[in-house]
Structures are given as structure tokens and as C-alpha cells.
Amino acid sequence: xxxxxxxxxxxxxxxxxxxxxxxxxxxxxxxxxxxxxxxxxxxxxxxxxxxxxxxxxxxxxxxxxxxxxxxxxxxxxxxxxxxxxxxxxxxxxxxxxxxxxxxxxxxxxxxxxxxxxxxxxxxxxxxxxxxxxxxxxxxxxxxxxxxxxxxxxxxxxxxxxxxxxxxxxxxxxxxxxxxxxxxxxxxxxxxxxxxxxxxxxxxxxxxxxxxxxxxxxxxxxxxxxxxxxxxxxxxxxxxxxxxxxxxxxxxxxxxxxxxxxxxxxxxxxxxxxxxxxxxxxxxxxxxxxxxxxxxxxxxxxxxxxxxxxxxxxxxxxxxxxxxxxxxxxxxxxxxxxxxxxxxxxxxxxxxxxxxxxxxxxxxxxxxxxxxxxxxxxxxxxxxxxxxxxxxxxxxxxxxxxxxxxxxxxxxxxxxxxxxxxxxxxxxxxxxxxxxxxxxxxxxxxxxxxxxxxxxxxxxxxxxxxxxxxxxxxxxxxxxxxxxxxxxxxxxxxxxxxxxxxxxxxxxxxxxxxxxxxxxxxxxxxxxxxxxxxxxxxxxxxxxxxxxxxxxxxxxxxxxxxxxxxxxxxxxxxxxxxxxxxxxxxxxxxxxxxxxxxxxxxxxxxxxxxxxxxxxxxxxxxxxxxxxxxxxxxxxxxxxxxxxxxxxxxx
Numbered sequence: 064x065x066x067x068x069x070x071x072x073x074x075x076x077x078x079x080x081x082x083x084x085x086x087x088x089x090x091x092x093x094x095x096x097x098x099x100x101x102x103x104x105x106x107x108x109x110x111x112x113x114x115x116x117x118x119x120x121x122x123x124x125x126x127x128x129x130x131x132x133x134x135x136x137x138x139x140x141x142x143x144x145x146x147x148x149x150x151x152x153x154x155x156x157x158x159x160x161x162x163x164x165x166x167x168x169x170x171x172x173x174x175x176x177x178x179x180x181x182x183x184x185x186x187x188x189x190x191x192x193x194x195x196x197x198x199x200x201x202x203x204x205x206x207x208x209x210x211x212x213x214x215x216x217x218x219x220x221x222x223x224x225x226x227x228x229x230x231x232x233x234x235x236x237x238x239x240x241x242x243x244x245x246x247x248x249x250x251x252x253x254x255x256x257x258x259x260x261x262x263x264x265x266x267x268x269x270x271x272x273x274x275x276x277x278x279x280x281x282x283x284x285x286x287x288x289x290x291x292x293x294x295x296x297x298x299x300x301x302x303x304x305x306x307x308x309x310x311x312x313x314x315x316x317x318x319x320x321x322x323x324x325x326x327x328x329x330x331x332x333x334x335x336x337x338x339x340x341x342x343x344x345x346x347x348x349x350x351x352x353x354x355x356x357x358x359x360x361x362x363x364x365x366x367x368x369x370x371x372x373x374x375x376x377x378x379x380x381x382x383x384x385x386x387x388x389x390x391x392x393x394x395x396x397x398x399x400x401x402x403x404x405x406x407x408x409x410x411x412x413x414x415x416x417x418x419x420x421x422x423x424x425x426x427x428x429x430x431x432x433x434x435x436x437x438x439x440x441x442x443x444x445x446x447x448x449x450x451x452x453x454x455x456x457x458x459x460x461x462x463x464x465x466x467x468x469x470x471x472x473x474x475x476x477x478x479x480x481x482x483x484x485x486x487x488x489x490x491x492x493x494x495x496x497x498x499x500x501x502x503x504x505x506x507x508x509x510x511x512x513x514x515x516x517x518x519x520x521x522x523x524x525x526x527x528x529x530x531x532x533x534x535x536x537x538x539x540x541x542x543x544x545x546x547x548x549x550x551x552x553x554x555x556x557x558x559x560x561x562x563x564x565x566x567x568x569x570x571x572x573x574x575x576x577x578x579x580x581x582x583x584x585x586x587x588x589x590x591x592x593x594x595x596x597x598x599x600x601x602x603x604x605x606x607x608x609x610x611x612x613x614x615x616x617x618x619x620x621x622x623x624x625x626x627x628x629x630x631x632x633x634x635x636x637x638x639x640x641x642x643x644x645x646x647x648x649x650x651x652x653x654x655x656x657x658x659x660x661x662x663x664x665x666x667x668x669x670x671x672x673x674x675x676x677x678x679x680x681x682x683x684x685x686x687x688x689x690x691x692x693x694x695x696x697x698x699x700x701x702x703x704x705x706x707x708x709x710x711x712x713x
Contacts, residue, residue, distance in 0.1 A: 064389070064466055064469060064470075065385055065388070065389065065462050065465070065466060067459065067462065067463065069109035069110050069112075069113050070110055070113060071110070071113040071114050071116070071117045072400070073110075073114060073400075073404070074381055074384040074385065074388075074400070075107050075110065075373065075377070075381055075458055076377060076380070076407050076411070077107055077110060077111050077114065077370070078114060078404070079407075080111055080368070080370060081111055081114040081115050081118060082118075083368075084098060084100070084111075084115060084323060084368065085115060085118055085119075087321070087366065088288060088290045088321035088323065089133060089137060089288050089290075091287065091288070091319065094288065094318065094319050094320060094321055095316045095317060095318060095319070095320045095321065096321050096322075096365055096366060097311060097312070097316060097321075097322040097323075097324065097363065097364050097365050097366070098321065098322070098323045098324065098364070098365070098366045098367075098368055099324050099326065099328065099331075099364040099366070099367045099368065100112070100323055100324065100325045100326075100368055100370065101326065101327070101328040101367055101368065101369045101370065102325075102327070102369065102370035103327060103372075103455075103457060103584060104297075104327055104457075104459070104584040104585050104586065105457045105458060105459025105460055105584075106370050106372070106457060106458065106459075107370055107458050107459075108294065108325035108326070108370065109294050109295070109325065110458075111325070111370065112141065112292045112294045112323070112325055113141075115139070115290075115292060115323065116139055116141045116292060119134055119137050119138075119139035119290060120134060121134040121135055133287075135170070136285060136286065136287040136288070137286070137287060137288040137289075137290060138165060138168050138170070138171050138286050138288070138289050138290070139290045139291075139292065140161060140164045140165065140168070140289070140290070140291045140292065141292045141294070142157075142160060142161075142164070142291070142292065142293050142294070143293075143294050143295050144293050144294060144295050144296035144297075144298065144299050144303075144304075144307060144326075145295045145298045145299060146160070154306050154307075154309065154310040154314075155186050155187070157306075157307050157310045157311070158182075158186045158310060158314055158315070159183060159186050159187075161291060161315060162179045162182055162183050162186070163179070163183070163252075163254060165179060165289070166179035166180075166252060166254070167252050171284050171286055172252070174283075174284040174285070175280055175281075175283075175284045175286075176252070176257070178276070178279075178280040178283070178284075179280070180254070180257050180258055181276075182273070182276060182277060182280070183254070183258060184258060185273065270313050270314060273314050274314060274315075274317050277314070277315065277317055278317035278318050278319075281317070281318075281319055281320070282318075282319075286319065287319060288319055288320075288321060289319060289320045289321070290320075290321045290323065291311075291315070291320070291321070291322045291323070292323045292325070293307070293311075293322065293323070293324050293325065294325040295325065295326075296308075296324055296325065296326040296331070297325075297326040297327040297330035297331065297585055297586070298585060301333065301334035301337035301338065302334075302337075302338075304326075304330070304331060304334040305334055305335065305338050308324075308331075308363045308364075309363070311324075311363075312362070312363055324364060327584070327585065327586050328360075328367065328369075329586045329608065329611050330585060330586050330589060331360060331364075332356050332360060332608070332611075333586070333589060333590070333593075333604070333605070333608050335355075335356045335359050335360060336356050336604045336607065336608070337593075337601070337604055339355055339356075372455055372456035372457065373451065373456035373457075373458065373461075374451065374456065375447050375448040375451040375452075376412060376413065376414045376447075377456070378447045378450060378451045378456060378461060379414045379415075379416060379443050379444060379447035380403065380414055380415040380416070381458060381461065382443040382446075382447060382450075382461065382465065383414075383415055383416055383417075383420055383440055383443050384399070384400065384403060384415070385462065385465065386436055386439035386440060386443065387399050387400075387420060387424075387436065389439075390433045390435055390436035390439065391424065391429065391433070391436070392429075394427065394428075395424055395427040395428065395429045398423060398424070398426060398427030399420060399423040399424060399427065401423075402415075402419065402422070402423035402426070403415045403419070403423070406419060414444075414447075416440060416443065416444055417437075417440040417441065417444065420432070420436075420440060442485050445485070445486055446485065446486065446489045449486070449489055449490060449493060449553055449554075450464065450489065450493065452493075452549060452553070453493030453494075453496065453497055453550070454493070454496065454497075455615075460496070464492065464496060467492065468488065468489065468492060471488065471492075471568040471569065472485075472488070474568045475564070475568050478567075478568070480564045480567070480568070482561075482564060483564060483565065483568070484555075486554070486555045487555060487557065487560060487562075487565060488565055488568075490550075490553055490555065490557065491505075491557075491562070491565050491566075491569070492569075493550065493553075494550055495569065497546060497550070497615050497618075498546070498547065498550075498615070498618055499622060500618070500622060501541075501542070501547060505519070505562075506566050509562045509563065509566060510566075513561075513563070514561040514562050514563035514564075514566075515559060515560065515561055515562070516562070518539075519557050519558050520558035520559065521536045522536075522538055522539070522542060522551045523551060523556055523557070523558045524536055524558075525537055525538045525551075526538065526548060526551050526552050538551070544614055545614060546614050546615055546618075583619050583623070584616065584619075586608070586616075587612070587616050587619050587620055587623070588623075589605075589608075590605045590606075590608045590609060590612075590620060591620055591623045591624065591627075592605075593605020593606075593608070594606055594609075594624070594640040594643050594644065595624070595627055595636050595637070595639075595640045596636070597636055599639075602639060602640065602643040603643060603646075603647075605643070606643040606644050606646070606647040606649065607647060609644060609647065609649045610647070610649075617649070617650065617651065621651070621655045624637075624640055624641065624655065624659065625655070625658065625659055625662060627640070628659040628662065628663055629662060629663055632663035632664065632667040632668060633667050633668075633669065634669075635669055635671055635672070637659075638656075638659075638660075638668075638669075638672045638675070639675075641653075641655065641656035641659060642656075642675060642679060644656075645679065645683065645686060653685075653686045653689035653690065654689040656689070656690065656693075657689045657690045657691075657692060657693045660672075660690070660693035660696075660697065661692065661693050661696065665696070665697055665700040665702040665704060665705060666700075666702045666703075668697070668702065668703075668704040669703065669704065670703035670704050670706065670707045671707075672704050672707075673697065673704040673705070673706075673707030673708050674707050676690060676694065677707075677708070694708065
């Protein structure tokens with residue numbers, strides 16, 4: 064079993080990407096720069112960030128004096144963008160966080176701390192202005208707004224409390240002690256005390272002055288490169304994503320700085336589209352939205368860098384290393400990882416599999432492989448291509464998939480189910496992960512036929528390459544999508560196999576599949592929330608984002624929408640979501656709408672849905688084919704929605 068935490072240990076072969084980004088952010092000719100490290104959810108962004116962060120420590124380069132010297136003049140700060148989500152002023156939060164982290168840096172902290180205190184006071188004044196009457200007393204705001212020379216005590220006292228961290232209480236004597244001790248320990252800086260002790264008369268700064276002072280702060284401290292890593296930005300709300308990016312661009316992107324942003328680019332684009340839908344009143348923005356989003360993104364992020372999905376060979380290598388990590392002693396495992404790195408440098412296309420692992424462990428003092436590792440490596444070689452195709456080369460999904468697989472194998476051993484074959488279990492789990500609806504359908508088929516569903520044989524015959532079969536059946540329409548067809552074609556064949564034991568070990572998941580909400584990519588969840596919103600412009604903006612979905616992501620979205628319709632069948636938002644997708648021309652949206660209408664009680668469907676369906680058919684006649692069955696059922700019912708159809712006919 065493996066944890067789902069980020070790591071700086073490179074099992075993915077991503078060091079080459081980290082080295083490339085490092086070469087950019089340390090090149091003075093390319094600074095300032097903002098780099099977007101783009102990848103899908105679980106694509107390795109955070110692990111890459113951790114590798115980058117570690118590579119800026121001088122100790123990381125014991126045999127390279129040149130790199131050690133470079134690191135001595137580079138400050139690297141790491142943030143999780145999610146941490147700024149809870150603040151009422153995200154711009155002030157990120158500015159304060161950068162200043163605090165810089166002031167606590169073990170090499171540069173003592174040099175920059177006084178300057179950071181002064182800038183922090185200015186940032187807090189910005190936040191006071193942002194909060195306005197909401198959090199600050201009226202006399203204080205009045206004095207501030209009129210430009211009074213003397214600071215109002217109420218605001219002066221509040222400066223420390225406005226900082227985005229929980230500061231400790233400190234009296235005057237503690238302030239003196241903090242000022243003395245902070246130089247020696249970067250982890251014990253009492254910023255509130257330092258701010259109270261600072262006597263400079265600082266007010267709010269305009270953007271240009273802030274940038275000048277921040278740039279001078281870096282220059283005076285001999286920081287040749289300030290590298291700020293901001294991860295998980297795509298977990299923030301659209302408003303916070305934009306505020307964070309704008310704060311970086313306006314205030315912090317000065318000479319000798321580099322910002323590396325880790326995010327799913329689709330979520331960032333969605334946030335930009337959200338901004339314009341919420342703040343633009345002109346209808347022509349609708350037509351210009353794609354261009355506006357692209358232009359805006361290019362202004363905020365100059366260098367987009369997309370992490371590639373892993374190939375079957377890379378997935379097999381990754382799986383091999385994961386199993387080595389689980390089965391080998393730490394020193395032998397480290398030797399194995401080193402051997403893998405050397406092989407990658409010599410040949411990036413080869414697999415670090417059974418023979419390579421055996422040779423590496425022998426060099427590490429382990430003459431024979433543990434039996435469990437031998438079996439695991441054999442399994443990896445057989446299952447890697449299947450898993451790569453089913454999980455799209457996503458490292459996090461592979462790790463979670465393997466955890467679920469190992470658990471089920473252990474359950475089968477405890478239950479003495481000796482006929483469980485790894486390849487069959489993997490194939491079924493891939494269907495479970497990629498298309499939960501069809502996995503449940505297959506469960507129903509085998510449950511009704513003593514574990515051997517006839518439908519599977521017919522589908523495998525339909526995709527077989529046997530040219531002599533003149534009466535080859537056709538795949539059912541709902542199984543004829545490219546991804547499901549590939550799954551049916553996957554080896555091994557399931558025709559004639561008794562699947563009861565396989566579904567027995569998965570019985571807990573039949574109520575809560577591994578493809579549940581926790582495994583749905585954030586961008587799919589974000590679009591789901593958008594298309595089910597009560598606000599029409601928000602729905603329309605979210606529906607446009609579906610254009611970037613692949614087939615499996617659309618399937619996930621439709622599953623969420625169907626579940627939502629069943630839970631909220633009396634609400635128009637459940638049906639408006641489908642209308643937005645149909646208007647946007649999303650594939651299968653109309654047929655999925657028909658399925659949803661047939662899946663809920665007629666009596667719970669609002670009458671307005673019937674009126675909306677009739678207007679939809681008038682505007683898009685091709686939709687009627689997919690809704691015919693649902694319309695016939697509804698129009699015959701004695702429900703409000705049924706009467707809306709009958710009224711139209713009359």
C-alpha cells in the first residue's frame with residue numbers, strides 16, 4: 064500500500080522537467096517570468112514542485128560547487144494556493160505570505176526582515192482599505208480616507224490582527240526579545256511584535272511604489288533569483304484564482320523573480336471565463352469569450368509547460384518502482400531508484416522491469432528477489448498497457464488503483480478465492496473506474512446469469528477480427544463509444560468466465576465505487592457545480608468548459624447530473640443543466656437528458672420543464688429523437704408536467 068502524498072522522490076522520471084524549469088528560473092536573461100506547470104488532476108504537478116524546491120538547497124549539490132554557489136544566491140518559497148482560499152482579501156494574503164516566508168528564509172531572512180516588516184505594514188493598510196466599514200471603526204476609516212498625518216490608534220492596533228497568520232500575543236519586553244532572537248531562528252519570528260516595534264510611518268503604497276520597494280529589497284539582500292512555487296491553485300474558487308494571479312502580476316513580478324504556478328489549465332481558463340461572465344454586462348463578450356480567455360491567460364502566465372501523460376513503458380516502470388518501495392529494504396530500494404535514473408538517462412524509452420530490478424537489487428546486496436516482488440513485477444509487465452489505456456497515464460490514479468487492487472487481492476486470499484486472475488480483476492476494475500454505470504450493468508448481467516453474462520460474449524464477438532464470421536453481431540449502442548469498445552477489445556477475454564468471485568471482492572464498491580466523487584477530477588466537479596447553478600450566465604460559462612472534456616470526463620459529468628436529477632427532481636436547476644449542455648452542442652447531452660427524465664417520478668418534475676422541452680424542440684428539431692420516449696411517458700401522465708404537454712397540444 065502507498066500513501067497519496069506528494070513526494071520529492073522521483074519515481075516518474077520527472078526530474079528532466081524539473082531541471083528544465085530550474086534552468087529557466089535561474090537564468091537572469093529570462094527574469095521576471097511566470098511559468099504555468101499544467102497537468103490534469105493527479106498528473107504529478109506537486110511532486111515536480113517538491114523536486115524543484117529541494118533542488119534549490121545548496122546541500123542538494125554536494126559535488127557541484129557551481130550549483131552550490133547558484134543556490135546560495137537563490138531564495139525558493141513554496142506555497143499551497145489553497146491556503147489563501149479562506150481570506151476575505153486574497154491579494155493581501157498572498158503578498159503577506161510571500162513577505163513572511165521571505166523574512167523567515169534561513170539564509171536571507173535576517174537580511175530582508177526589516178524591509179519585510181515595512182512592506183507588511185503597507186499590505187495591511189491595503190487590506191484595511193479593502194475591508195472598509197465591514198471590519199474597521201468608522202472614525203478610523205474617516206481619518207485614513209482624509210489623509211490625516213497621525214495614525215488613528217484603532218487602525219494602528221489592528222495592523223497585526225490583519226495579518227494572514229495567527230500571531231502570538233507579546234508585550235514590550237517580548238518584542239525586544241523577538242527582535243533579538245529572530246535573526247538566529249527563522250522559525251521563531253514573532254511578526255506582530257516586530258511590527259509593533261517598527262517606528263516607521265508607513266501608509267498604503269500604490270502598485271508602482273510597492274514594486275520598486277520590493278525589487279530594491281531583493282537587490283539589497285543579494286538575492287539573484289526569487290523563485291516562488293504556488294501549487295494547487297486549481298483548488299481555489301474562480302475569484303481567488305484570479306486574485307492570486309493578478310497579485311503576482313501587479314505587485315510581485317519584479318526584476319529577478321520567477322513564479323511557478325501548478326494548476327489544471329482548464330480550471331484556470333474556467334476562472335477567467337467566470338470573471339468576464341460575472342463582471343461584463345455587454346452581450347458581445349459571449350462571442351469573444353474564447354479569445355479573451357486566451358489573451359488574459361497569456362498575460363498572466365508567459366510560459367505554459369504541459370506535463371505529459373505517462374506512456375505504457377513509463378507506467379510499467381512507475382509500477383515496478385512502487386512495488387520495489389513496498390517490498391525492499393530502504394537502502395536496497397534507493398540503489399534500485401539510482402539504477403533506474405541511470406537507465407532513464409541512457410534510454411528514456413525502455414522499461415525498468417523485472418530483469419533491471421533484479422540486477423539493481425543484486426548490486427545492492429539482495430541476491431534474490433522477495434517472492435511477492437517477483438509476482439508484482441510480473442503483474443506489472445502484463446497489466447501496464449491495460450492500466451495506461453484505462454487510466455490515461457495518470458500517476459495518482461495509478462497509485463490509487465493499485466491500492467484498491469492490492470486490497471482486493473488480500474481479500475481474495477483471506478476468503479480463499481483461489482481462482483482470481485490478476486488480468487481479469489484489472490480489466491474489471493478499469494471498467495469500474497472509467498465507467499461506473501457500465502460496471503454496475505455488468506454486475507446486474509452476471510448476477511442474473513450465474514456469473515457468466517451472455518452479453519459479454521456477444522460484445523466480444525462484435526469486436527473480433529474474425530473475417531469468417533458473416534453474421535457478426537453489433538455492439539449495443541450504449542456500449543459503442545470508443546472507450547467502451549477499447550475496453551471490450553482488451554485482453555483477456557471475459558467471455559465464458561465466471562465473474563461472481565470478482566464482483567464479490569468488489570461488493571463494498573458496488574455501493575461506493577472507486578470512481579466516486581473523491582476520484583472525479585476537480586475540473587469535472589467545478590463544471591458540474593457551474594451547470595447546476597441557478598444563475599444562467601454561470602451555467603452557460605460552465606457548459607462551454609465541457610468542450611475540453613474527453614469522453615470519460617463527459618461520462619463522469621453525466622453520472623453526476625443524473626444523480627443530481629434523482630436527488631433534486633423538483634428543482635429546475637437539475638433540468639436546466641442539460642438544457643445548457645444541449646445548447647452548447649455537447650455530445651450525448653440530449654440522450655442523457657432523456658435518460659434523466661425517465662429516471663425520476665413524473666409527479667416531481669416541474670411543469671416548466673415540459674414548456675422548456677417544447678421550446679427546445681422548436682429550436683433544435685434534431686433533439687426530439689432523443690426525447691421521444693420521455694415525452695410520450697410524461698404527456699400521458701396526470702402530472703403538472705404532463706398537463707403542460709397536453710395544454711400545448713390543445
